[in-house]
Amino acid sequence: MPPVSGPPDSGPRRLHPASPFLDLSVLGRQLLGPGAIALGTGGLRVLVVLVVVVLAVQVLAWHRRTYQLGDGVLRVEGGLVVRSQQLVPCERIQQVNLVQKLRHRALGVAVLDVETAGNDSGVRLEVLDIVEAERVRTALLAAKAKGQRPPSGEDGTHREGTDQEGEDDDGRREGPARWVPAPWPVVELNYRQLAVAGMTGVELLVIVALAATASQVAGNLSWSPFSGIDLAALDALGPLMVAGAAVGFLAVWLGTAVAASILTDAGYRLTLVGDELHVVRGLLDRKEASLPLARVQAVRITASAPRRLLGLVSLRIDSAGSGSGDDDRRVSVPILPAADLDRVLALVLSGIAPLPPLQRPPPAARRRAVVHHVVPALAVAAALALVFRPWGVLVLALVPLMAGVGVAAYRGLGHALTPGFLVTRSGSFNRRTVVVPLARVQSARLQASPWQRQAGLATLSVDLAGPGPVPQVLDEAAGVGERLLAATVAEPLRGSAKADPWPERPASEAGKSG
Amino acid sequence: MDAAVVTSGAAGDTASGLRPLHPRQVQAWRLGWGLAALAVTVIALVLDVAVAMVDDLDPPWFPGLPTLVFAVFGATLAWRLPRLGYDAWRYELTATTLELHRGVVVRHHSAIPYFRVQHIDITRSPFERALGLSQLVVRTAAATTDARLPGVAEAEAELLRDVILARTGSGDAV
Numbered sequence: 001m002p003p004v005s006g007p008p009d010s011g012p013r014r015l016h017p018a019s020p021f022l023d024l025s026v027l028g029r030q031l032l033g034p035g036a037i038a039l040g041t042g043g044l045r046v047l048v049v050l051v052v053v054v055l056a057v058q059v060l061a062w063h064r065r066t067y068q069l070g071d072g073v074l075r076v077e078g079g080l081v082v083r084s085q086q087l088v089p090c091e092r093i094q095q096v097n098l099v100q101k102l103r104h105r106a107l108g109v110a111v112l113d114v115e116t117a118g119n120d121s122g123v124r125l126e127v128l129d130i131v132e133a134e135r136v137r138t139a140l141l142a143a144k145a146k147g148q149r150p151p152s153g154e155d156g157t158h159r160e161g162t163d164q165e166g167e168d169d170d171g172r173r174e175g176p177a178r179w180v181p182a183p184w185p186v187v188e189l190n191y192r193q194l195a196v197a198g199m200t201g202v203e204l205l206v207i208v209a210l211a212a213t214a215s216q217v218a219g220n221l222s223w224s225p226f227s228g229i230d231l232a233a234l235d236a237l238g239p240l241m242v243a244g245a246a247v248g249f250l251a252v253w254l255g256t257a258v259a260a261s262i263l264t265d266a267g268y269r270l271t272l273v274g275d276e277l278h279v280v281r282g283l284l285d286r287k288e289a290s291l292p293l294a295r296v297q298a299v300r301i302t303a304s305a306p307r308r309l310l311g312l313v314s315l316r317i318d319s320a321g322s323g324s325g326d327d328d329r330r331v332s333v334p335i336l337p338a339a340d341l342d343r344v345l346a347l348v349l350s351g352i353a354p355l356p357p358l359q360r361p362p363p364a365a366r367r368r369a370v371v372h373h374v375v376p377a378l379a380v381a382a383a384l385a386l387v388f389r390p391w392g393v394l395v396l397a398l399v400p401l402m403a404g405v406g407v408a409a410y411r412g413l414g415h416a417l418t419p420g421f422l423v424t425r426s427g428s429f430n431r432r433t434v435v436v437p438l439a440r441v442q443s444a445r446l447q448a449s450p451w452q453r454q455a456g457l458a459t460l461s462v463d464l465a466g467p468g469p470v471p472q473v474l475d476e477a478a479g480v481g482e483r484l485l486a487a488t489v490a491e492p493l494r495g496s497a498k499a500d501p502w503p504e505r506p507a508s509e510a511g512k513s514g
Numbered sequence: 515m516d517a518a519v520v521t522s523g524a525a526g527d528t529a530s531g532l533r534p535l536h537p538r539q540v541q542a543w544r545l546g547w548g549l550a551a552l553a554v555t556v557i558a559l560v561l562d563v564a565v566a567m568v569d570d571l572d573p574p575w576f577p578g579l580p581t582l583v584f585a586v587f588g589a590t591l592a593w594r595l596p597r598l599g600y601d602a603w604r605y606e607l608t609a610t611t612l613e614l615h616r617g618v619v620v621r622h623h624s625a626i627p628y629f630r631v632q633h634i635d636i637t638r639s640p641f642e643r644a645l646g647l648s649q650l651v652v653r654t655a656a657a658t659t660d661a662r663l664p665g666v667a668e669a670e671a672e673l674l675r676d677v678i679l680a681r682t683g684s685g686d687a688v
Binding site: 320442444449482485488489 | 610611617619620621622623624625626627630654655656658659660661
């Protein structure tokens with residue numbers, strides 16, 4: 001393996017020497033049981049011995065654990081009693097993450113997370129020197145890009161033989177050095193934008209978590225914030241005070257939301273480096289993720305009602321590696337002007353045209369949406385009205401409201417099939433739009449319940465390798481559904497070659513014949 | 515419905531068309547449903563006996579009636595549903611996809627492109643083994659892919675698997 005950049009790969013390397021001491025939570029967990037016993041029986045001396053033993057084990061494990069990058073394979077070995085060896089073929093990499101918690105930043109180290117498709121597969125190098133981590137990341141992604149490109153087109157079926165074949169390949173293509181393109185800024189967010197994101201996003205719920213924790217602590221201290229308050233005195237203070245309190249609460253509420261948003265996303269930069277998306281974010285804990293464009297499984301666009309009013313959306317870019325909901329791994333844009341959406345999509349999904357107006361399902365779908373919302377509401381409201389007579393009858397007022405929500409849900413529905421992409425939208429309050437490259441569709445299903453059949457409707461589900469909910473085209477006319485089904489599982493070889501930079505099949509066939 | 519159909523389909527896709535499952539699959543499902551119905555009936559019987567043994571409890575229904583209802587209802591379901599399910603099942607090997615049509619109440623139509631197939635499992639439950647049947651489970655990189663093809667004769671299952679795998683190619687479909 002020739003050096004890709006930086007110093008040459010000279011055999012197996014160890015992680016940063018600070019590694020065994022850094023993960024305090026692991027240390028704490030290991031010491032918890034024995035520590036309690038020690039304190040119970042022998043006192044401090046036994047505890048000290050235990051700490052030393054645990055640390056010694058950690059250091060030994062660190063001593064054993066090595067990584068090596070060569071022949072297009074990342075090889076990680078380790079294990080004290082049971083020896084393990086993990087091989088990750090670089091062309092199989094889905095995403096590479098670099099996470100720097102606050103303690104890591106203090107020491108100038110980082111956690112490198114290499115993800116492949118599948119649940120929790122891939123390896124985690126915890127921790128590396130930051131310079132070394134960046135070098136390994138660059139080398140991995142370069143090796144991956146090399147493995148992806150036709151005509152080398154290696155695939156996993158030859159994993160055993162990669163050593164020799166890889167050598168051969170590398171030898172042939174060694175000539176021109178890898179050209180590292182300059183980063184192309186896609187999205188950068190300033191504090192003002194992050195503040196808006198916080199005040200319109202899920203960060204608004206942070207205060208609930210804070211309040212829960214606070215109340216628990218207060219409960220433990222058997223202290224109630226309201227015990228000292230004399231309600232009569234409050235009454236005397238008048239409405240001015242109450243208004244003041246409300247304003248104060250609002251300020252605290254929005255303040256925590258803004259703070260949460262800035263904590264997670266300060267310094268947000270999404271850049272395009274060659275064929276890779278690169279995200280950097282975080283005020284205290286710094287998180288970086290690198291995602292090859294060819295690995296994008298879907299782009300999910302979310303717009304809540306307040307954000308729709310402000311003309312804002314948020315994006316999430318899924319790879320098959322990004323585990324479900326893991327905050328460290330997500331590649332997302334917390335806030336983006338809707339007007340900017342087409343520009344960003346064009347950079348993330350090569351070959352996509354500006355999003356066309358979506359086609360709405362037939363009116364029968366509106367009836368279904370209304371019925372879907374009204375029937376459960378009616379059942380609950382009727383039960384409540386019966387139980388809490390006479391005032392429970394008021395709950396029935398919710399039923400027309402739910403009918404309105406049903407109509408809104410119908411208005412949220414829509415789909416479009418553009419060359420190489422399926423766009424589908426749903427949601428009443430939160431509008432969720434998913435853009436799926438057809439080249440990434442694993443399989444598709446059309447299903448129709450008896451009611452749907454009666455109305456001539458069907459729902460299309462598109463199976464993807466990535467995490468997250470299955471994209472669906474809800475309640476579309478059955479004929480349209482059949483057409484979409486056929487279109488989504490058609491082989492994306494000739495039709496949308498542009499949409500898929502490295503189509504799999506010609507690549508591998510060329511590789512085999514060559 | 516035999517091996518010849520599959521091989522001809524593999525050769526030129528000219529013979530492709532909707533195919534039913536193996537007729538014996540009805541018996542396999544009936545056995546499964548029958549066992550479930552039997553289990554429910556036994557539970558009903560135990561409860562019935564228990565109620566009858568308690569002296570003070572005087573149920574408003576005729577002793578043994580619930581057991582009878584469960585037995586008749588269960589037997590009817592176990593007899594009818596497999597037939598309906600069988601009639602609703604069709605599969606097709608098109609030029610590029612494996613297509614499955616199924617479902618009595620909710621109709622499903624799944625399409626799995628061959629080149630997305632990661633691997634194929636063949637499973638045989640005891641009933642299926644007794645009847646000489648197999649179930650093909652086709653897997654893609656998506657965990658949500660729904661591709662179970664029951665009711666394939668044992669020898670044919672392996673043939674079918676090989677036909678699909680031969681059309682898979684060897685691309686990295688993720």
